[in-house]
Amino acid sequence: VDRDSGEVKIRSYNKFFNYGERHVNLGYLHKYATYPIRVFKKYNGFLGLASIINGNIVLATKSTTNGTYKDIFQSIWDKVEDSVKELLKQIMIENNCTAVFEVVSPEYDPHIIKYDKEHLYLLDFIENKLDIDTHNIDLEFSENLMKKVEFSSTILTKKELVTKLENYDELYHFLDEKAKSLEEFEGYVLCDNSGLMFKFKLPYYMLWKGRRTWLERYRSALSKGKKIEIKDIEKDENRHFKKFLLKLGKDKLQGLSIIDVREMYEESL
Template sequence: MLKITAGRIETHEIDNPVYRASENKQPVFVQPNVTLDDFLAHLDQHEYVQELKLPHDISSLNFTKKAFSERQWDEINVKVRGLFINMTSKQIVSRSYNKFFNIDERPETRMQHLVNHLQFPVTVYDKANGYLGTVGFNDIKDELVFTSKSYTSHVKQNHHAAWVEELFYATFDEAQVDYIKSYVRDNHVSLVFEVILPEKDPHIDHDQLILLDIVKRQLSYEKEPFAEVKRLSEQLGMRRKQQVAVFYDWTSFYKWYQSVSYDDTIKEEGYVIEDNSGFMTKLKLPYYHFWKQMRSIKQGVADKRSTQKYMQALQIAEQARFYTWLLEQDPVNVRNCSIIELRSQFEQTEAGHLNNDGINA
């Protein structure tokens, strides 16, 4: 406590005897070449990793909600993001990326760290606005494995993985499916997709799978070069992630970062940034942040919660216009429509007002 009086400053300290003692758990470290059995044994000591038992002897490993909320990350729980293991054969049947973070989200993704540690060239890829799904292979069952959000498609209570399988078979013909099956089996890889399903999980686009990367089904994270992603996508006649830019020095990269970070006219979710060593970070753009905030406001209006806190959160004119527009809409429409659909309706209304103003002028 600091007490300030005329011409004098006093400090006072008071012990607080009521608190929760720290458990002082020691971090768990593993060697880079650790076997899968040893790695799984380490997980028993890790409070921020959870195992979910699934059909066909498969378990998915992922970081816990507590790790996310408390921002507790280490070399183990970033590795188990989307890791699916057949516990009978002790084989990884599907694998996605290690957990990676937004710029400024972690010490290692802040600009003052990146300026000294990014290894050039640095490549920027677009980030499609969907959800992540993988296609792996289970040797014991001799079948493809479709996964998303810690589940396989065999778990019917979770729809996202089932939608990956459904869209996969709608996208590829029988010969292509057979080729993909032999490809992921023989090369011990998973195909990592961005899954776009506007009708079921609304985003901006029509139903499609976008090939992001080809990740090796092994404990240490490793993926095929982008040239192989391009080759496979062209052979299968499907979309792939797009390379936006390549930078060969810090100055050009930082100028680009500054130019896009505050540009609300770029109507994309953001970008994935990857350096020459494989280090990855991501940049979310203002347009995405804006509508993410509006989604929570939309939900509050739909649930008829108190509007006072939302009014206090509105910082720019467009937020206030959208909020006012929401209050004028049919509550049933607000409740039943996704934020994407409401955004489209709002932008059409805004465009109509601009046209009318132009005619009146």
């Protein structure tokens, strides 16, 4: 928000949650969700925002226009084709809105899911105003602009629509199926017809997110010379992975991402 004029200059989503967090459960969705529900693939990066200030494109993360993550976003954005950047700029100027991206940088910001190359995914357009008048996004506003933005780029693509769910039964069966899925990516973002959004993170992602926490905890403890014990009551697979971390030792664990450790662990099985 401009400190002098009070105008909104860059705008992200209203915050939304993962299925099972806060109020997002079957009971709530059965009562309030409207159809069709659009299901999009969720990418494992960080949120990047682009808007126009004084005629220029300004990039930001969720909370700042400076810092390491903004610089990572900037370095990838600079490689996007000029024609694509100009098209997005005109859309943002004409509609006073922010373009929202998922920023994937396997070299500088590895998360849990492995990517072979850096990429930007165009997620939505959000009008630059304080209240977007709906739940998490003005769906009609974003969809209309997404349809207008047609381009070909090697480094920037639109988010992938996976399917549409037409009623509660289809939603129920989708969530039930994905809770047992072996798919090896982060998950899905679901958006109902009124702009209500929530995430559904897959078991594979949640498993390795937990193991990343163990990796960080073990690395910290080992670096301080603390003794770590594996409790017998833990699940066999978890205990096996934790023993693998201890076997690697503090020297090998330093500097490794959870992706590196996962590949080493899977090779050892």
